[in-house]
Amino acid sequence: MVFQEERITEIGKKLHQAGMKLTPQRRATVSTLLEYQTKHLSAEELFTLIKQKEPEIGLATVYRTLDLLTELRIADRVTFEDGVARYDLRCEDHQHFHHHLLCSVCGKVEEIHEDLLVEVEQEVLHKYGFKVRDHRLTFHGICAACSKNIKQSN
Amino acid sequence: MVFQEERITEIGKKLHQAGMKLTPQRRATVSTLLEYQTKHLSAEELFTLIKQKEPEIGLATVYRTLDLLTELRIADRVTFEDGVARYDLRCEDHQHFHHHLLCSVCGKVEEIHEDLLVEVEQEVLHKYGFKVRDHRLTFHGICAACSKNIKQSN
């Protein structure tokens, strides 16, 4: 977990640049987000996990921290079909949010970390004059594993 | 509003095919969705409007109807940054949900009705084995009007 510490320190710097502090509660939140990357946890789920490292934390603080991280573009909020807000740490060197594949058979959420939309966004600028700064893209469909299962059962 | 009536009748047929009825409450809901197309109204907002045509309707029925329409793929549920579910009628001949442009300056929501993702979805199939059946794509950025204003004020 050496990288984790580095990453947390780096995020601490970003907070300081914005005139905010990396309190123990915020550190625990960031560290939990790191630990459960790609899990797309909700505020409640995070709260439960964070409490294990930092029992002195309230749910409201978790919400406040997640809001803060989202505003500073350290984390991204994303909502899938259940309507609950979930949180992803933004990859360090990525300008844009990554994409998600939502399997409607097994419910699994996969991530795609290549951009895929560079050309589409140029088209959007030319045709609609809209300057894209970020995006949210989720595909609904059938994942590779489930496709295989369906074929075999025929 | 001739087209509206046609459209409602057509949706009524889809309901009947699924063994359900086009009750006055459901009719009023569909008609309101049609009337406020592209407005992306929430269940509450729709409820207020529907009540004007059909005062004998409860909020729960609006939720139930919207769920039903979503399951039958007559309507689409979409969630923007405020976390509230909003509803769009699906365009008749479209396989996929349309896209949205969210201006972070003026808050306006524009729609894009061309698909744009055909190639991207093929890539997703080839690289990840994921069979796309539908998608949600929202661009965050600055709309044409706001870009112009920003330029002028420099």
Added chain:
DNA sequence: TACACAACTGACAATTTTTTTCATTTTTGA
């Protein structure tokens, strides 16, 4: 017609998720 049955409904209770309030604690910086 009478009647059984399932679909549908509104009112309201309950639940879930998120935000607000407020008194207290911690940090900062003159």
Added chain:
DNA sequence: TCAAAAATGAAAAAAATTGTCAGTTGTGTA
């Protein structure tokens, strides 16, 4: 040292959504 600012936890409140249930409506059938 001490006042102001920032941050916090607990609890209340608000907002969004779902569940319950008794009553209604429409349909097919005896």
